[in-house]
Amino acid sequence: MLNIVVCVKAVPEQSIANKLKIDPVTKSLPRLDIPLVMNSLDSHALEAALQFKRKSGAHITILCMGPPPAGNIVRECLALGADKGILLTDPAFAGADAFATAYTLAKAIEKNGPVDVVFCGMASSDGATEWVGPEIATFLNMPVVTMVREIVEDRGDEWTVKADYQYGYRKVRLKLPAVITVTRNLNQPKSLSFSGILKARSKEITKWDREKLDIPAERVGLKGSPTHVTEMAHLESRREVEILEGSLQEKIKRLVQILSDAGVV
């Protein structure tokens, strides 16, 4: 039976986070308690693991690094059918960039025991970086395929997948153990069932901090991050917007003119 780890990230609820603006005076983000939700690409990573489990059987471990409320996301994954949930939580983990995050997750995967496949979403909605999956693979000395849209064959320890590539896709063969980052095209995540929620209620979530993982303090969080944010600048739009006036017909006339001036028509 395959051991699968799914890495999930708790991210600020997008519709609220989208409204955040850098304050022109304080040059920082206003502090708001934004509810955490599962990074939506990670739900496709979980669904990939669940589909494999339904078909061939598997043991699925959820791995999530975040503040204590992120435990709710882990529980959600258990309710969806994952077998074990691990929350990596420690104030020392705060401020981690992709490198420090991947390092911490990799250490936790090692500690958790044998693993055949690690599934991650291809990117996170808050940071927009796509680095965590491939960097985990590097730290675990495993191969990785990013942006996987289809698992063509998943028998034995040699899988074939299709991954997004310029103007189409590439077909890739990989040997397990491996890391796979997934796109939305891979599957359609299922929604929570009432019985799943009930079953997950009694499941224990394992909590590990830095000491449990036995990582030196300088390898985690802000200290372990090669990159730092030094400045947040409020940006006035460089564009002077002209709002088109007049009747519908006048607006259309002006639009055609603008497009014609731009050489489009």
Next chain:
Amino acid sequence: MEEKRASVVVIAEQGEDGIQPVSLQLVGKARQLADKLGSKVAAVVLGQKLTKAAEELVGAGADLVFQGDSDLLVPYQAELYTEIIVKLMVEHCPDILLIGSTFMGRELAPLVAARLETGLTAHCIDLVMNSEGILEQKIPAYGGMITIVCPKKRPQMATVANGVFPNPVLDSARSGEIVPIHVPKELPLRVQTLETVKERSEGISLESASVIVAGGAGAGDHDGWHHIAELAEVLNAGLGATRPAVDAGWTELETMIGQSGKMVSPEVYIGVGLSGELQHMVGIIGAKVMIAINNDARAPVFEQVDYGVVEDCRILVPALVQALRNTLG
């Protein structure tokens, strides 16, 4: 060896139709950065039939081109590419390493960064050398600009999308040195690209379109979307979309622009029925003329464009299509 050291290195990419434009754009930018440091620019290019690519990289500003020529390097192979580049970077210890945000670059960059134990900034829209010689890497976020630095680790690594920096004028009189690099005779076999497949996409490809019409939730339904698609068609434009439009099932994921979607740099961008959320807008880079159509005058998109039309797109777009058809005959 000293003369073969460059402090700014670009990992260039050879596509099917030659060197990727973003590679040349990055060499042009690298030239500016290296001149500030009083140093050299190197490009690394892996593939086959690289003579023209190497000439263009030199013409764009590279002093050195590290060239790995082997049939094993076509198509892109993650492990082999990583091995070759990591080895080269360990030998040369550059200050700065730049990669295009292409599908290859987005996978290769973190593999190289993790091996070199250094930082990597995603999809920068500007790179500035500060007075201490540190590279300030700018990314747009939250209606502003965030500056990221990698103060201690080297190289300072960043990915940049096509179109962020201008295409450099290629100077055929420039001279540069081509340095062949050793390519292992066998592929590491843990992961292997078997083939790359081009898919025929309907209409104009977003990456190469000079005009893009992008639609959002404001389309309302399939009919509304159909009108937006018609507008794209009549303008011979690429058709793009926001996440909500994709989620609604009106269009394919391939048309999504922005975060975890495509990065595009058209001459003219027309956003229809979309509010201008960051997740979408980060994908539109360097558009010359930007137009937005939305029925909500307070939509943030109106702060980010040149021309705004406050109208319900379901009424305006069909009328505009008709007017354009009349104009175009």
